[in-house]
Amino acid sequence: MSLVVTGTIGIDSVETSNGSAEGVIGGSCTYFAAAASLLNPVRMVAVVGDDWPADHQSSLMSFEGIDTSGLEQRAGSSTFRWGGRYHEDMNERDTLFTDLGVLEEAPPSVPASYADSKYIFLANTHPSVQMQMLDQFPDRKLAVADTMNLWMDIALPELHALMKNLDGLVLNDAEAAQLTGVSNLVEAASRICDMGPSFVVIKKGEHGAFLHHPDGVAVLPAMPLDAASVVDPTGCGDSFAGGMMGHLAASDCFDLKTIREALAWGTVAASHTIADFGLAGLQNASQESMQTGFDRFRRITSF
């Protein structure tokens, strides 16, 4: 079933305790699309500047499942750039710089060929832009968004307005606590669903994820990984969402059972992303490695 993602594409500079990478491909839309494409074709809506490197474009094109016809390269504009440094505890990071560039301009337009999209993911960006994007998919069956603490600080009314139009919300544990004022995840999840979405997925980084859904809950650990397989967590949350939505679109179903499976596919996608800087981890992934990872994850979590 058709799947579309809207969000950011960027150029990242990242330092972790395992090394650093300068000017690698980044952005919420990018990681989502690369991960989702391993499970279902995915259309992307995003904008870059004329400084967008050709080899980054080639990297994106190397994912056969990504439709880049909604990727606008805007003359005279600069691509979004982000720099960050992770702590030894990779759940913590400092932002070193943010150059919004083209993200401060008008959002990209949605190609007419995308208008019939059924599964919509609004990767992290300003909730007003997310709302504007959502309105362009009138035939949608499922709309899910990611968000972040920044929008709770500076655009909370817009975020609340967006939430009333969502089927699902994906966010991390600290963000769920900030949004609800409740630190207990089970209760925070329930309160978020009172704000609009039918279901919410709370990401806990290396500690897994929690789902609140009208038909029940689900809880999953993260994939246990040795130190050599934990290189750069940038984009793991977006890859998780990509694996999740890719499975829902491929199944054309979003009942509780299917969302539980989807969380596992998201976990497997994120375990590929974290293995290298930028998109390199997902470029080394395949349908086969995803299936192998899924089977292993099911085996080590079953009892």
Add this chain to the structure above:
Amino acid sequence: MSLVVTGTIGIDSVETSNGSAEGVIGGSCTYFAAAASLLNPVRMVAVVGDDWPADHQSSLMSFEGIDTSGLEQRAGSSTFRWGGRYHEDMNERDTLFTDLGVLEEAPPSVPASYADSKYIFLANTHPSVQMQMLDQFPDRKLAVADTMNLWMDIALPELHALMKNLDGLVLNDAEAAQLTGVSNLVEAASRICDMGPSFVVIKKGEHGAFLHHPDGVAVLPAMPLDAASVVDPTGCGDSFAGGMMGHLAASDCFDLKTIREALAWGTVAASHTIADFGLAGLQNASQESMQTGFDRFRRITSF
């Protein structure tokens, strides 16, 4: 199959963000035995002083599955007492006082009727005492111990000597990192098994548990609980071990599949313990509530 636990019994004073409890029953042996007894009869070896309250003894006796014939009440001695205060984040706590009392004297003796015990759990205490206890169960099929950071600080050679005689070790994530010098849990677990035990279970508190076993690994989240069900985490780790060992003894098996199930039973036992101060949570448990919890936990973690 026969199961025995050696360890401490104490009188605890606990403060959490949900309230406080003065002089409640505590100790590693206590929580282990109460949890295990819901799945398999359990023999306890421990010592208290003549200040041991009759109603605490009644509390222990109220667990039908606990054999207290190895519980020595020593005249002229004082029961071990511990006081602690938990932070808002219940993974953190401060010890307010520790009165070792009878724990500084000779360890309790093992009743002759216990000598044929097959499943042995050495709950947390000095590794030399654990070793001395272990030697008294020559017919053992499975020997598992818990330990803590204190013994790594002051009795590391004794702990290493003990480990060479263990089939399994249970400890928390910070302790695993301290023992191995490795913060990655997957690698820390592997290194611990190089020190002696066939398998190791690393407890991560509210984030679940990880098993390293010669036939494979397992990873489980903790039980998701609302705020009203999270009252006092004291004894959760011991209850987890009790549920785990209770299932292994009841199954008379400790292959990978059975240990994976056992981790889930441990999780369910701990979810009862945390619901109230002292033993009150486990006193409200039953075989039925354990089975209901296990079935729910399997349902919400399956995909």
